[in-house]
Amino acid sequence: xxxxxxxxxxxxxxxxxxxxxxxxxxxxxxxxxxxxxxxxxxxxxxxxxxxxxxxxx
Numbered sequence: 001x002x003x004x005x006x007x008x009x010x011x012x013x014x015x016x017x018x019x020x021x022x023x024x025x026x027x028x029x030x031x032x033x034x035x036x037x038x039x040x041x042x043x044x045x046x047x048x049x050x051x052x053x054x055x056x057x
Contacts, residue, residue, distance in 0.1 A: 001009075
């Protein structure tokens with residue numbers, strides 16, 4: 001394997017590892033945010049955009 005082919009293969013491998021890490025981080029963070037949101041909703045905290053509550057007339 002030439003030095004150039006080794007360099008290109010290593011560059012692709014590093015990129016794939018970094019992308020996999022970022023995707024994993026995003027998925028773990030999504031799960032954490034969903035847990036936090038569920039805890040807030042269970043505590044009675046509602047979103048400002050939720051218009052099913054009292055009207056503002």
